[in-house]
Amino acid sequence: MSLAPWRSLIARALHRNRSLPYARYVQLATVRPDGKPANRTIVFRGFLEETDHLKFVTDDRSEKTQQIADCPWGEVCWYFPNTREQFRIAGKLKIVDRADETLQKARQQAWQDMSEAARVQFAWASPGQARADLETFSPPIPSQSDPLPQFCLLLLEPIAVDHLELRGDPQNRHQYHFNQGTWRVESVNP
Secondary structure: OOOOOOHHHHHHHHHHOOOOHHHHEEEEEEEOOOOOEEEEEEEOOOEOOOOOOEEEEEEOOOHHHHHHHHOOEEEEEEEEOOOOEEEEEEEEEEEEOOOOHHHHHHHHHHHHHOOHHHHHHHHOOOOOOOOOOHHHHOOOOOOOOOOOOOEEEEEEEEEEEEEEEOOOOOOEEEEEEEEOOEEEEEEEOO
16 A cells, blocks of 8 residues: 555654654544534554554543544644644544454554553543542553553544645645545645
8 A cells, every 4th residue: 555645744744843742742623412623632643554544542431532433523733833834634533442353453552652651641530520539640550561441542544634834935735635545636725
């Protein structure tokens, strides 16, 4: 499989912004059951091997997992300050939980690749619930090899990418659309 034409642009942006730890943060928008948008910041964890699927992680107790179950469409917005580039990536979201046998290896690898501090957050009290006692936030350190049951890999399978370069006069903007197995690119007005 050949990689999408926008992948090299993201790789370049990540490299040129590597001095900024927050350059791996993206904003993910989903849809609430009432049709209103929900947006939050999540951490980009790379691409699923031999695909264009973006990897993130989530807790199956979070609101976003139910939102994705109700409506699997989402979009990330990613801004790179050093290069002044924005990527908006829309597509279908997939939750890989402990029941998904086909992607367990990828789920386990995502767990193992996280820091101990990130893994321990999955042992905290349920997100979005009334504030728990302070000792709830000092659980035993989870195993590095075995993901906690509530840990999920979150995949975004892109179907559209909008790349805006904010440098230049005029600025440059390209839109990529996936249709029938191929990516099409179009230059558009910024």
